[in-house]
Amino acid sequence: MLFHVRMDVDIPHGVDATGLIAAEKARALELQRAGVWRHLWRIVGRYSNISVFDVGSGDELHTLLSSLPLYPFMRIEVTALATHPSDLAAQP
Numbered sequence: 001m002l003f004h005v006r007m008d009v010d011i012p013h014g015v016d017a018t019g020l021i022a023a024e025k026a027r028a029l030e031l032q033r034a035g036v037w038r039h040l041w042r043i044v045g046r047y048s049n050i051s052v053f054d055v056g057s058g059d060e061l062h063t064l065l066s067s068l069p070l071y072p073f074m075r076i077e078v079t080a081l082a083t084h085p086s087d088l089a090a091q092p
């Protein structure tokens with residue numbers, strides 16, 4: 001199942017998140033190499049990203065997202081994706 005995910009990061013002033021940011025990057029690269037984190041894009045001008053995940057279920061995605069190192073400092077919006085009938089890749 002594909003999910004569109006927007007993550008907005010808000011680290012409070014005074015919190016040293018250097019280690020968490022490094023750990024987040026390592027986890028993101030690991031999940032991309034595993035084919036789970038399919039796309040990762042920066043939203044221009046914001047400390048936010050748009051991502052696409054390929055996971056088995058919403059429960060699996062929740063477990064994954066809530067285990068990210070920066071999760072305590074993120075606001076996350078998730079949209080489940082389905083195949084569009086006019087998608088070229090979906091044509092017979």
Ligand SMILES: O=C(O)CC1=CCC(=O)O1
Pocket residue numbers: 007009024025026028047048049070
């Ligand atoms: O910088 C972000 O948008 C948060 C983040 C997700 C993966 C990563 O390495 O940083």
